[in-house]
Amino acid sequence: MIATGIPKLDDYLHGGVPIGETLVYYAHPGVEGAVFGMQSLFHALSTGISGVYVASSTEPRRIREQLGEFGWDVDAYGDRFAIIDAFSGLIGADSHERYVVADPGDVRSLTQCIHNAMEDLREPGVLVFESLSTIMDLCGESETLDAIEEWNQYAMLYDHVMIYNFTAWPYSDDTLLSIKENICDSTVSVGGIVGDVIFGQYFGVLKANWTDVVRKYILFKVLKPGGVRAYIPKILVTGPFDAGKSTFVHALSTRAVSVDRFGTTIALDHGHVDHKGFAADIFGTPGQERFDPIIKLLSGEAMGVFLVLDSTRSEDFARGKQMLEITRSFGLPVVIVANKQDCDGALTPENIRDKLDMPENILIMPAVATTGEGVFEAFETLIDMVTGV
Amino acid sequence: MTYKLGISRLDELIGDIKSGTNIMMIGPPISRKDDITNIIAHQGLLDANAVVIVSTREPGNNVLEWFERYDSDVPVDRIGIVDCVTRTLGFGASDTDNIKMASSPVDLTGIGVKISQFLEHFWMEMQLRETRLCINSLSTILMYSNLQTVFRFLHVFTGRMKAANALGIYVIEEGMHDEKTIVTLKQLFDGMIEIRGSEEGYQIRAVGFTPKPTPWFDYEVDGTNIVLRG
Ligand SMILES: Nc1nc2c(ncn2[C@@H]2O[C@H](COP(=O)(O)OP(=O)(O)O)[C@@H](O)[C@H]2O)c(=O)[nH]1
Ligand SMILES: [Mg+2]
Numbered sequence: 064m065i066a067t068g069i070p071k072l073d074d075y076l077h078g079g080v081p082i083g084e085t086l087v088y089y090a091h092p093g094v095e096g097a098v099f100g101m102q103s104l105f106h107a108l109s110t111g112i113s114g115v116y117v118a119s120s121t122e123p124r125r126i127r128e129q130l131g132e133f134g135w136d137v138d139a140y141g142d143r144f145a146i147i148d149a150f151s152g153l154i155g156a157d158s159h160e161r162y163v164v165a166d167p168g169d170v171r172s173l174t175q176c177i178h179n180a181m182e183d184l185r186e187p188g189v190l191v192f193e194s195l196s197t198i199m200d201l202c203g204e205s206e207t208l209d210a211i212e213e214w215n216q217y218a219m220l221y222d223h224v225m226i227y228n229f230t231a232w233p234y235s236d237d238t239l240l241s242i243k244e245n246i247c248d249s250t251v252s253v254g255g256i257v258g259d260v261i262f263g264q265y266f267g268v269l270k271a272n273w274t275d276v277v278r279k280y281i282l283f284k285v286l287k288p289g290g291v292r293a294y295i296p297k298i299l300v301t302g303p304f305d306a307g308k309s310t311f312v313h314a315l316s317t318r319a320v321s322v323d324r325f326g327t328t329i330a331l332d333h334g335h336v337d338h339k340g341f342a343a344d345i346f347g348t349p350g351q352e353r354f355d356p357i358i359k360l361l362s363g364e365a366m367g368v369f370l371v372l373d374s375t376r377s378e379d380f381a382r383g384k385q386m387l388e389i390t391r392s393f394g395l396p397v398v399i400v401a402n403k404q405d406c407d408g409a410l411t412p413e414n415i416r417d418k419l420d421m422p423e424n425i426l427i428m429p430a431v432a433t434t435g436e437g438v439f440e441a442f443e444t445l446i447d448m449v450t451g452v
Numbered sequence: 453m454t455y456k457l458g459i460s461r462l463d464e465l466i467g468d469i470k471s472g473t474n475i476m477m478i479g480p481p482i483s484r485k486d487d488i489t490n491i492i493a494h495q496g497l498l499d500a501n502a503v504v505i506v507s508t509r510e511p512g513n514n515v516l517e518w519f520e521r522y523d524s525d526v527p528v529d530r531i532g533i534v535d536c537v538t539r540t541l542g543f544g545a546s547d548t549d550n551i552k553m554a555s556s557p558v559d560l561t562g563i564g565v566k567i568s569q570f571l572e573h574f575w576m577e578m579q580l581r582e583t584r585l586c587i588n589s590l591s592t593i594l595m596y597s598n599l600q601t602v603f604r605f606l607h608v609f610t611g612r613m614k615a616a617n618a619l620g621i622y623v624i625e626e627g628m629h630d631e632k633t634i635v636t637l638k639q640l641f642d643g644m645i646e647i648r649g650s651e652e653g654y655q656i657r658a659v660g661f662t663p664k665p666t667p668w669f670d671y672e673v674d675g676t677n678i679v680l681r682g
Contacts, residue, residue: 092605092608093567096565120555120561121562122540128544194559197559200597230564232560232601232607232608233607259575260616262575
């Protein structure tokens with residue numbers, strides 16, 4: 064298996080792409096699809112695998128800059144990295160790359176280079192295509208489709224993995240269908256939530272021949288540096304007054320703000336988390352009962368909930384449970400954080416479960432928000448529940 | 453929601469342009485199409501629109517300077533430029549708030565992403581509901597990609613302009629393309645701004661907005677103004 068390095072995607076693909084097989088990132092126009100191929104390339108290189116990038120719409124020097132903007136220094140991998148330059152020939156520029164396509168408009172010329180690169184490449188290696196659509200535009204749809212089949216066969220022969228970026232411009236239905244469903248072993252759709260403008264991007268596996276498809280879509284953001292981050296737009300942190308909600312939000316966040324009005328009468332926390340390929344926005348809710356309508360409101364679009372409890376204050380548990388009911392009526396995944404475990408008299412998660420009379424399937428995790436202990440474990444657990452398998 | 457070109461006589465004759473309109477501007481070289489495009493964009497700024505300009509011949513900085521030169525109060529936060537030139541000249545410039553770098557005019561995928569990002573930014577973060585997109589020019593893009601490829605690209609983006617109730621302006625160099633290219637592309641547009649040479653200089657008219665084309669007008673460009681005569 065060669066992992067794609069895209070957060071969550073490797074879980075959905077059960078580890079990545081098997082040697083000899085192929086994957087296409089099928090991107091809708093206007094959505095940041097190209098970064099997926101780049102990230103997979105860099106991930107392979109960084110895990111000791113060889114990689115070749117097929118440049119078809121960007122100058123090689125510029126590609127290195129683009130990778131650099133994400134923090135991916137590919138040249139550090141020396142001989143394990145190469146570019147097939149199918150661009151310079153197009154604009155009549157010189158090229159210093161190991162493989163240069165003499166006539167980018169002729170798909171046979173490209174096939175020759177790909178063949179050479181595959182022979183040279185230490186297996187298993189990964190070949191990533193900057194843009195299959197550009198190649199198709201230059202060489203013709205059916206010519207390119209035929210060539211892809213040939214390349215994919217080479218991949219099988221030489222034990223490599225092929226990864227294509229493809230932008231789904233309005234080609235003929237047959238062409239689109241064959242890229243989407245037939246020509247590769249797996250297809251990952253990279254799309255945009257389209258309203259009046261595109262205002263959110265997602266990806267999901269459409270097909271993978273080697274495993275059952277997990278039909279889940281993941282929102283994503285692209286960070287520079289960093290690359291693709293699975294994005295959870297809204298996670299709530301709720302719980303009784305003084306349980307440690309604000310402290311918990313700050314412990315998780317790279318950036319956080321707390322708004323305190325009139326002392327502690329109303330307090331709202333907002334933080335950005337960036338952790339292990341996941342980006343999330345988390346919102347703390349006020350604890351007092353009269354703000355329950357606010358919790359309801361906030362729960363509407365939330366994707367998951369933390370219920371923070373002060374483990375020393377069993378008298379507040381009933382209130383905690385009540386707040387949980389408010390959000391649970393929305394069917395959201397929940398993790399209960401048994402906070403202040405460092406304090407004398409803190410109950411264990413199991414004690415708390417008994418007192419709350421919580422069923423086994425609700426997770427209760429120990430934490431000390433002031434030191435950060437346990438907070439990321441709780442985060443990872445909730446993210447797993449939100450994103451599924 | 454309607455738009456004005458900012459070309460007074462033409463605006464009077466054709467009336468308000470309805471949202472979601474895509475317009476081709478075609479004319480000979482040195483007829484100051486760049487200025488006219490910028491003037492139409494500038495009218496957008498005056499009308500509180502967001503403006504996205506795809507520049508294939510002038511570096512993004514020059515385009516921005518045009519606005520700053522002729523309008524000291526220009527609201528730069530409502531301008532987004534997709535620069536397809538600077539990188540091809542070999543400069544390693546990076547993106548700014550106003551200028552996003554595309555790798556080259558070949559990279560339609562990348563250009564499309566940058567346009568979409570500006571549209572999202574203006575729509576979501578600035579809550580602007582009226583947008584103009586100016587692509588200056590399609591002719592450069594057609595030098596690098598074949599007609600069908602460019603047609604597909606435009607099919608997507610003229611559609612997006614409709615969906616977003618925006619105004620799209622697409623500039624074409626007269627005399628650089630065969631008849632088939634022009635006829636093919638015309639299908640995508642709701643109207644045209646035509647420019648032609650005359651003894652005096654150049655003339656402009658609007659076609660497709662009213663049952664008959666407007667008359668031809670001589671014109672003179674002066675900063676952010678265009679004065680029509682005749
Ligand atoms: N000892 C200890 N104190 C904590 C812990 N978490 C929060 N606190 C303290 O508990 C108090 C209330 O925390 P805060 O985050 O403001 O609670 P909120 O009302 O739920 O937002 C503050 O004084 C925190 O420093 C913890 O894990 N251990
Ligand atoms: Mg608080």
